[in-house]
Every structure is written in structure tokens, then in C-alpha cells.
Amino acid sequence: MAQASVLELRGITKRFPGIVADDHVDFDLRSGEVHALLGENGAGKSTLMNILYGLYRPDEGEIVVKGEPVSFASAKDAIDHGIGMVHQHFMLIPVMTVAENIVLGMEPVRDGVLLDERVAEQSVRDFSARFGLAVDPGARVDEISVGQQQRVEIVKALYRRAEILILDEPTAVLTPQEAGELFEIIRRLRADGTSIIFISHKLNEVLEVADRITVLRRGRKIDTVPREGATEAGLARMMVGREVLLRVEKGPAQPGDLLLEVSDLHVLDERGLERVRGVPFQVRAGEIVGIAGVEGNGQTELVEAITGLLRIESGTVTVAGKTAPQHATVREMLDAGVGHIPEDRQRRGLVLEFTIAENIALHDYDKPPASRRGWLFPGRLIERAARVIREFDVRGGGPLAFARTLSGGNQQKLVVAREVARDPRVLVAAQPTRGLDIGAIEYLHRRLVTERDAGRAILLVSLELDEVLSLADRILVMYEGRIVGEHAAGAGEEEIGLEMLGGGKQAA
């Protein structure tokens, strides 16, 4: 199957102010292969693909498509050369039909001006059948699932005669089942002669679907290896540059007192839609309870209700035996003993323009010793920050460094440090490792287990099923605002994945 290269990137270098995103990277794609591009966040994968797709211009190096050197000024040039890209965030118009989205910009025309819907739908149907992409051309995009939307994106690229398909972290938004279907599609496309670049930072996926794997680290190409003989541990080492522990080491949980009890909780979102519909669960001291679920099934609202950011419509939240008032403020929940690692550390967790010292004071700036009678003591904030930085090994700057200047992993460490340093009874961790690289994930996971063993009750909400499976002592599955399944640690991925899609036995 491996033939001549359809695409070659030679010595691609891209500099941004203060950083070299890609440093003389070579990459080649053979006809009809799946070539995975593997690397941590910030390794230069996305920059490289954006250069290939004409969104950035390289500072050095050349792009060769089918033996012919090319220069792309825009995505249109790339498309004209048979390159298609499915972005992590879909570029679809929700209120239009699948067919309309696919033909957008190159519509079949009837009577000079009108969209010929029949022809459009027929050609979409043809494409779908040819590649085994089950999509209904007449359905509105906002009414189909995320996995189907992704297929629409793929058909859209193929409709534009893409022979080279770039998939940017395609499984990030999918359930395990949907990911499995995607891999099936990828194999069929490959069999049909499409060459695919598969961008990922997930080792198991890469090993499952790729023919060859190129690893980038800090803007440099480390190596290109065939799948045969590659192992997760070996790839992880190439990505990170050292040995990595892929599994979380933890002893069995020793549940103690009941610290967090949520009963029949109902929560509306900002638009008044009911997003949490009667959720009950309990978390005891010394255990990690994981909530698995596909994004948008009420997890965010559940967390925000427990932490006082959203109003509770009905039901109760009880922390360490005390039931919170119905319209508890954030401050009241903090004082009740809830610590919160928010799902978006940059939007919620940190004031990026504040210094580390100021960020650490975010919850208690108005209490002694940080302040007295409204008078702030910056010296004390700095002293405390220096202590916390040392204790939690936050790197990248001292107490007066701005949070913005820290790496993502260290920003998250800063958030965790602040929350843990308050000694909360209950720690709510929402997607604590989102967007972090392997090394930082490893640290975060260890830390959560440490805090569990220190007797805190930990509620872990994550979209990464792997994370829930490897960390949680009990697993709850959330679907459309309800808990649809409860499992002990070590439960099967299959069953949980099915419940995440609403297909479980107890699904409402």
C-alpha cells in the first residue's frame, strides 16, 4: 500500500514572537496511508497543519504536493491542491441541512440562481454510500449528533475532492463508540486511496489507526516510526522525553464520613433550560467519585450548582453534614468547605493578568491574614505565594510573575495549589487535565489520589472516559441531566460508553 509520497514537508520552520513553534520539521505522507502526528500540546502539530492548510506561511522550508513545490496563500489554495481539513471545532452552519453545508460554496445551481437541492442531496448520498459515511443529507446539522457532524465535515472535504485529509484531534469530542466508528471510516477511506494525517495526543488511538507515526516534541521532529513495533510506553517516552507512568498508581479507597451529599438536584442554565434533572449522589471522605459523560449533558451545571456559581432550582447540596441554603453564594459554598478546580482554568480558575500571589488570594483576599478591615497586605500575599509555590512545585516564575506567563500545566498546578492549600473537605475537580500534556496529567492524577488519601471527598468530572476509569473509585454516568448508571471501579468501558450515549439499561 505504501507508495510514493503524495505530500512532503521539508524543513518547515515557523517562529512566533519568542518561540519557535516548528523547527525544521520534515514530514512525508505516502499515498493511501494513515500517518499519525503525535505530540503534546504545544509540540507544534497544529502549527504544522495550519501551514499545510494555508492558514500560516512558513518562515522556512517548502511544501511539495505530488512532486511539485507549492506555496499556499490561503486555505483555498490548499483545497485546490486536494488537501482537506477537519478541524477540532467544526465549521458547520447549524441551521442548514447536511447537504447544504456540504455543497456550501460550490453549490449545484438550477435556473441560474437557485440551489438545486435534489442534485445536492443526491451527490451527498453518493459520497456517503461510497465511503460508508451514514449521514442523512436532509437533516439539519443542529439536530444530528457530534459524531455525525464530524462525518459531515469529512464528506465536505471529500466533496471538495480532497485526496489528503487532515483530521485534527478528531476523537476529542467523541464517545468511545463514535471513535470506533470513526476509525472504521478512516480505514475505508484509506482503502479507497485517500491519504490521511491523523493528529492526536492519545497513544492508544494512534496505535490503533495509524500506519506510521511521527512524533513531535517542542517543535522538533523526534522520529517517524512504523506502527509495527511501536508501543505506548515507547511513544510516550518520545513525546515527553523521559519515562512516563501511564497508569495511575493507587491503593483501594477507604471511604469514611459522608462529606458531600446531593439529593434530587435540579438546575437551570443561564437561558432557563433545565440541565440537571434530579441528580442524587454521595461522596465520602477518602474516595474519588467520577462522573463520566459526553460534553453538554449537565455536568458543567451540576458542578456550578455545587460550587454556588449557579442557583439551585430545587433539591439540596449537603457539605459535611450542613445543607447549603438554596441560593448559596460562591462564598458560602467556599466557607462550607468546597474546593473547586474549574473546567476552564483560563476563563474561571485564574485572573491571568494577576500575579501568582494575587491569584492565590482569590478566595480569601478579604480575610486575615491577607487583609484586615478592607486593607490589603501585598507583602503577606507574596510570602504565602512563595510558600505555596515551593510546596506545590509551581514553575515558571515567582510570586510576582503574572499567571498568563505560566505554561498550561503550571497554571493548573497553581489552581490546584490554591484549592488544596485552603484545606477543603470536598474537592470538585472538573476536567482537571483538559489540554495538559502527559507530564502534567501524571502530576495532577497523583495529586488527586494524594488528596483522596488525605481524607478529602473528591468529585471528578471528566469528558475523558479513560481518566474517570483510571482515577475513580466509583463511576457515575451522566446523560441529559440524569445519572443513568453507577459502577464500581474497574467497570467495562463498553457499558459505560453505551450509557454515555443514552443507550444503557436505565436510560430515561
Place this chain on the structure above:
Amino acid sequence: MTEPVDAAAGPPEEEPPAGFAVRLGVAQRAGGVAVPILTAVVAFAMGGIVVLATGHNPWTAYKGIFAGAGLNWFVHVPWNTSTVNLDAYNLSQTLLLTTTLILTGLAVAFSFRCGMFNIGGQGQYIVGLVTANWVGVSFAGWPTLPHVLLGIAAATLAGGIWAGVAGFLKATTGAHEVISTIMLNWIAIWGGSYLFGQGGPLQNAQDPSSPVSGAVAQSARLPVFWGSSLLQGLDVGFFVALAMLVVFWLLLNRTTLGYEVRAVGFNPDAAAYGGINVKRSYFMAMAISGMFAGLAGALDMLGYLFQYGTLDVQASQIGFLGIAVALLGRNTAVGTGIAAFLFGGLLYGTTRGLNPNVFDPGLAGNLTSMIQGLVVLFVGADIVILYLWNARRKLRLRQQEAPA
């Protein structure tokens, strides 16, 4: 390549984020000073081009404005403080305007630090003027100190309430502060016109025919320390304004209220997550902003105006100029102080201070408005300036690489 992983340690930092972070920090700090300076220089340069286009010599014009602002006084050592000396007199007048501009600038800057744009400085200033005038006229016969303090306190409070309305509306209904403060400006302007106008409650009782307020009693007038009180000398309000720069800084950087205001200004979501009452912060920041503007009105009324007409109310622009002052001063205490002095000098140097034989005052007045507009425009476009700055650096980098 492999190293043992310490349980407590995070990922080893092979990358140089520290270097990058430090450089970014330096660039931001450098950009923080360089951008406003560049802004001012470019604004003045473009003003010069327009002067040139009208057939005048920009060098002469700016020299005339410089002299008109009294800045020549600094050149002639030893400094002669007598205001019989024209340079000294002009400088005292520049400082009088600087006093007002510091405060109207702070009025914009404080709300800016909370993420809001207070366009209502003009209205809050007028409310301060009116209130100070009312107190200054009404309680004649009081001893000086309590009378002055009452006037200042009442006007400051009135300005705070006026802006507080906008803050309250934003906090409770989400009404945008730009819209509500603009509307409040008009209410203040026409309200003031009514109060000072013929038949108005605050109109001068001695002269019912002219639409002018009563005159502030002697007991409520601020002492003059430079020049003659008969010739509109510089009053002690100047020191109050300087003190307010310190208060502004302390309030923001040394109080929990300032912490809240800054957190909300940078990131309201994170502030809410931290337990800060975001709505309360909006209200407080707006009210404090208004207090600065109201204080400006009090110091002007009790310091040198004493009496104010409806036409003055409608023509006054000093509150709006505060926007340019705050923007050029980057909403910091020191920056606002410097920018206020710059605009104070420009304003006085192009109007009353200007020798009409040197440069046409009509043109000069427009020059001020133009520079003011350019500053606002450029500060809004400082991203563009930073971009050009970086492009220049990149170009130089490329040129260095080329021979290699």
C-alpha cells in the same frame, strides 16, 4: 534521556518558558510606557502636519503653545514665582486645568479598571459643580473650614450618586454603562441649565435677568496659594487632586475593594468563581468614578469659578477630555497625572495662554481637539502600533539572518 519521576515533582521544565515569560513581561512593561509615548508623539506629529497644510509653520505653532502653557517658566532659572511674570501666570493656569483633568481622568480610569467605560465624567462633573455651587451660595456665614468641607463632600457624593445610577443599572438590569452614562450626561447638562437659568432655583438672586448662578460665598472659597485670588490664582485644590492620585493608587492596590475591582475588570468569570460579588463591584467602581468627577466639579466651583452660567454648562468639555487623559495615561495613577498635565498645558496653551500674534487661536483650539481625538483613536488602536513595532523587529531579524 530517562530520569526517575519524583512523586511530588511535576514535569521537568526542559523548555525555556521562564526565558519566554520574562521576555514577554519585559515587552509588556516596555509596551506599557512606549505605546502611550509613541501615541502622544504621533498625535502631535500629525497635528503638526495639519498645521503645515494650513500654511503655518508647525515649529512656531508648537513653540507658541509651549510658551502659552507657561512651560517656558521652567527654562528660566532661577525660577521666579511671581505671577506678574507672564510665564509663571500661564503655568499657574495650566496647573489649574491640570487639577480638573487629573480628577476627570481618574473618573474614567477607575471604572476602566473594573472593565467599564465611564463616558459620563462630564455629567458627573456638572452635578458636582451644581452641588458645590448650591452649598457655596446657601450656607453663607458658616466658618470657612466646615463650609468648604461640606461643599466638597456634598459635590463628591452627588457625583458618586450620579455615576452610581449607571452602575446600579448595569448591576441589576445589565444596561450598558456607555449608554446610561451618556444619557445621564444630558440630564445633568439640561438639569444644570435649568437650575442656573432664568427663574431657576439656583439662579443669581441679585441679577434675575442673566442665566447665571449665584456666587459662592467667601467662606466657601478655597485658598489661593500661587498668584492672586482676583486673577484666578492657583488654589489648594491642585494639591487635593495630587493627593487623589495617591488615593487612586492606594484604593486599587492596597484595599480589598481595589482587588475586587481589578479582578472583575480583568476577568469577571474568575472573580465570580473566587467569591467576589461582581455586581456590587460594578456599582462601587462606577460610584467611586463619579466621586472623582464630582470632586473635580467641587474644586473648580469653590476654587476659581464661583459662579457659572447655563452657556458654560453647555459648552464645558473638560469631563470628556478626561477620557483622553485616562486613555493616554493607561488608567494608572502616574500616567493619568502626566497626561493631565500634558492636556492641561495643551488646552491652556492653545486658548487663553496663546499669543494671538504667534499663532491663530482659532486654529490652535481645533488643534487641541484634533490631538485629543487622535490620542483616543490611537490608544484604541494600540494593538496596531504594537503590531507595527513587532513587524519592524521581525524585519530587522530577517535582515540579520539574510547574510548568514
